Amino acid sequence: MYEWVSRATRRPAFIPRGAYWLLGKLEICRRGNHHTRFPIMAATEHESTAEFHWQVFFERASEPVFFLSRARRILFVNSAWESVTGWSAAQGRGLLCSRRSSNASGAMTALAHALSPPRGVLQGHPSRVRRVAPIPGPTQSWWDLDFSPLKFGDGVLGILGRIQPVEGGLADSHPLLREKLVALRERATLRYRLDSFSSKLPAVGRLRDQARLACRLKVPLVLVGEPGSGKQWLARAIHYQSFTRDRAFVHLDCRRLSAPTLNEMVFGDHGLLRRAETGTLYLDDPGALPRELQARFTAHLAESSESAPRLIGGCAQDPFAEVRAGRLLNEFFHALGTLTLIVPPLRERRADLAQLVEHFLERAAARNGKPMAGVSREAHDLLESYSWPSNLRELYSVLANAHARAGDGIIEPIHFSAAVRLAVRLQETSGARHEQALPLDQVLEQVERRLIVLALRRHQGNKSKAAEWLAIWRPRLLRRMEALGINENRS
Amino acid sequence: MQYPQLVIYESSHRLDTWLREDVQIAEMLRHDEEGQPAAWLGVTVEGTEQAGLDKGPRGWLLREPRQGQACLRLLRRGGPSVFVLQLSGDGEAELALLDQAAWLYPEALVVVVGAEAHRPLVPLAWDLGATAVIVPPQARERLQETVLGLMQTTAAPASMVSARSPDAEG
Numbered sequence: 001m002y003e004w005v006s007r008a009t010r011r012p013a014f015i016p017r018g019a020y021w022l023l024g025k026l027e028i029c030r031r032g033n034h035h036t037r038f039p040i041m042a043a044t045e046h047e048s049t050a051e052f053h054w055q056v057f058f059e060r061a062s063e064p065v066f067f068l069s070r071a072r073r074i075l076f077v078n079s080a081w082e083s084v085t086g087w088s089a090a091q092g093r094g095l096l097c098s099r100r101s102s103n104a105s106g107a108m109t110a111l112a113h114a115l116s117p118p119r120g121v122l123q124g125h126p127s128r129v130r131r132v133a134p135i136p137g138p139t140q141s142w143w144d145l146d147f148s149p150l151k152f153g154d155g156v157l158g159i160l161g162r163i164q165p166v167e168g169g170l171a172d173s174h175p176l177l178r179e180k181l182v183a184l185r186e187r188a189t190l191r192y193r194l195d196s197f198s199s200k201l202p203a204v205g206r207l208r209d210q211a212r213l214a215c216r217l218k219v220p221l222v223l224v225g226e227p228g229s230g231k232q233w234l235a236r237a238i239h240y241q242s243f244t245r246d247r248a249f250v251h252l253d254c255r256r257l258s259a260p261t262l263n264e265m266v267f268g269d270h271g272l273l274r275r276a277e278t279g280t281l282y283l284d285d286p287g288a289l290p291r292e293l294q295a296r297f298t299a300h301l302a303e304s305s306e307s308a309p310r311l312i313g314g315c316a317q318d319p320f321a322e323v324r325a326g327r328l329l330n331e332f333f334h335a336l337g338t339l340t341l342i343v344p345p346l347r348e349r350r351a352d353l354a355q356l357v358e359h360f361l362e363r364a365a366a367r368n369g370k371p372m373a374g375v376s377r378e379a380h381d382l383l384e385s386y387s388w389p390s391n392l393r394e395l396y397s398v399l400a401n402a403h404a405r406a407g408d409g410i411i412e413p414i415h416f417s418a419a420v421r422l423a424v425r426l427q428e429t430s431g432a433r434h435e436q437a438l439p440l441d442q443v444l445e446q447v448e449r450r451l452i453v454l455a456l457r458r459h460q461g462n463k464s465k466a467a468e469w470l471a472i473w474r475p476r477l478l479r480r481m482e483a484l485g486i487n488e489n490r491s
Numbered sequence: 492m493q494y495p496q497l498v499i500y501e502s503s504h505r506l507d508t509w510l511r512e513d514v515q516i517a518e519m520l521r522h523d524e525e526g527q528p529a530a531w532l533g534v535t536v537e538g539t540e541q542a543g544l545d546k547g548p549r550g551w552l553l554r555e556p557r558q559g560q561a562c563l564r565l566l567r568r569g570g571p572s573v574f575v576l577q578l579s580g581d582g583e584a585e586l587a588l589l590d591q592a593a594w595l596y597p598e599a600l601v602v603v604v605g606a607e608a609h610r611p612l613v614p615l616a617w618d619l620g621a622t623a624v625i626v627p628p629q630a631r632e633r634l635q636e637t638v639l640g641l642m643q644t645t646a647a648p649a650s651m652v653s654a655r656s657p658d659a660e661g
Contacts, residue, residue, distance in 0.1 A: 248614035258640035277614035367595040
C-alpha cells in the first residue's frame with residue numbers, strides 16, 4: 001500500500017525499496033496520475049524530500065537521458081529522450097540494447113543497436129561513441145552517446161546513458177563517412193585523454209591543468225619540450241577535448257615537408273586553412289619554416305576569425321633562443337605563443353616511469369603481435385638509470401625492441417640494446433669514480449681530535465685552560481683525550 | 492635491418508609508376524630483381540661497392556607488398572620508412588591500416604593518396620596520423636614532390652645491408 005504525494009498536503013508516500021520498483025512507480029507517475037508531480041520517497045521515514053530531486057532533474061533535463069540495467073535493458077528514459085528518438089517511454093522500457101540481438105520489432109532494432117553500450121562499459125569503463133541516429137530524415141544524422149557505468153561492488157549495477165545529437169561538422173561535411181570509420185576515429189581519439197595524463201609529479205600536474213585551460217580557450221599556443229617528450233600527444237589531447245574535437249587534427253612536420261608542399265597544403269586553393277573540417281594545425285618545429293611561410297602564418301593569425309583552425313606550435317628548442325638566432329620570426333612567435341606550455345623531459349619524470357613502461361608495453365605488444373610481457377626488477381632498474389636523451393619516443397622504441405627479443409618471457413636487461421646497456425654502465429662507472437663514502441663518525445672524531453690538540457698546544461698543555469677554551473668541563477676533556485688516545489705530552 | 496625503405500601499398504601500379512617517373516626519386520631507389528635488399532651505392536657508381544661508399548645519397552629499397560599486414564611487418568623492421576598508402580573503394584581497410592601504422596610505428600612517415608571521391612575522407616586521414624594527404628588536382632606532381640622531400644630530409648643509416656629479406660609480400 002502506498003499513497004501519492006498530494007499537491008495540497010505534500011505528505012510523503014511510502015513504498016518498498018528497490019530501484020526497478022522505484023522507477024516503475026515513477027513511470028506510473030508520469031502517465032498522468034494527478035497526484036504525481038512530486039518525488040516519491042522510499043520506505044525510510046528519516047529520508048528527506050531533497051534526496052529524491054535527482055529524479056525531477058532527470059525528468060526535467062533537456063538532455064536525453066536513459067538508464068540501462070546490467071542486462072542492457074532500458075529501465076528509464078526522460079521526456080527529452082522521447083523527443084529525440086520519437087519513441088515513447090512505454091515503448092522503450094524493456095528494450096534490449098544490443099548490437100547482436102533485439103527484442104523489438106524491426107523498426108526499433110536500429111534504436112536498440114544505436115543505444116547498445118560498448119563492451120568495456122559492462123566492465124566498468126565509461127565510453128563515448130558516435131553512432132548513426134536511427135531516425136528518418138532527408139540527411140543522415142549522428143548521435144554522440146555517453147555511457148557511464150554505475151558500479152556496485154566489483155560489478156556494474158546499471159548504465160547511465162546520454163544522447164547528444166551532433167550538429168553540423170561531421171554530419172554536413174562527411175556525407176560519405178560510414179559508421180565504421182566514425183568508430184575508428186573515436187577509438188583513435190580515446191588514446192589522447194588528459195585524464196590518462198596522470199603523474200606523481202607536481203610539475204606534470206600543473207601542466208595537465210594548463211592543458212585543461214587550453215581546452216577551454218580559443219587561442220593559439222606553443223608547446224616547448226625536447227624532441228620525443230610528448231608535445232604532439234599533448235597537442236592532440238588538447239584538440240580532442242576542446243571545441244575543435246569534431247574537426248580534424250593535422251600534424252605538419254615543418255622539418256620534413258618541403259616549403260612548396262607546405263605552402264600548397266596550407267594556403268593553396270584547397271588548403272587546410274580554407275577547409276571547414278580543419279580543427280587544429282599542429283606545426284612541428286615552426287622554426288624550420290621558411291621566413292615567408294612564417295610571415296604568412298603571422299598574417300593569418302592576425303586576420304583569422306573564431307571559426308578558423310587553431311594553431312599549435314611544437315618547439316624543441318627554447319623559442320626565445322630561436323628568435324635571437326633569427327630562426328623564428330619574433331612576430332610569428334608572439335602571435336602563436338598566446339599560451340606557452342612547458343613539457344618536461346623524461347629524465348625529470350622518473351617517478352612516472354613504471355606507469356609509462358606499462359603504457360608503452362601495451363602498445364609494443366600490439367606492434368609485435370605477442371602478449372604483453374612483464375619487466376624484471378633488474379630491467380626496471382636499468383630503465384630507471386638510463387638518461388633517455390630522446391625521451392618518450394626512445395622509451396617506446398627501446399621497449400618495443402626488447403619486447404620483440406624477449407619471446408614469451410619477462411623482459412630482462414639482456415633484451416635491451418647494447419647501446420642502452422653500455423650507456424647505463426658508463427653512467428654508473430663515472431659516477432662511482434667521484435663518489436666516495438663519507439662516514440660521519442670518523443669525520444667528527446678527526447675534527448674533535450684536532451681541536452683538542454690545538455687547545456692543548458695553545459695553552460702549553462694546561463688542561464684546565466684548554467677545557468675552558470673549548471667550553472667544556474675538564475673531566476670531559478680528560479675522558480675524550482683518553483678515548484681518542486691523545487697523549488698530553490705529545491700534543 | 493636499418494636500411495631506408497619506401498613502402499607502397501596500392502591496388503594498381505599507378506603510384507609506383509608515378510614515383511619511378513620522377514628522376515630524382517628513381518635515382519634514390521634501388522630495387523633488386525631477385526629480392527635482395529639494395530646495396531648502399533650512390534647513383535653515379537657502377538662496379539665496386541667500395542667506391543659507392545664514398546658517394547651519396549644512399550639507396551632506398553622499394554617494397555610493394557600486396558597485403559596490409561605485410562606493410563606493418565616491413566615497418567616493424569625499423570629504420571627510416573616512407574609509407575605510401577592508396578585509398579581504394581570506401582577506404583575503410585586502408586584507413587584502418589593507416590591507424591595501425593601511425594600508432595604502432597610513429598617513426599614512419601605515411602603519405603595517403605586518394606581519388607576525388609575520397610575527398611571526404613581527407614580529414615579522417617589527417618586525424619589518424621598521416622604525414623601528408625594527397626587528392627586531385629595534380630595528385631601525381633604533388634605526390635612526387637612530397638615523397639622526394641620526405642626521402643631527402645630523412646637520414647639514411649651508414650651500415651650496409653647484406654641479408655635477404657624474408658618477408659612474404661603476397
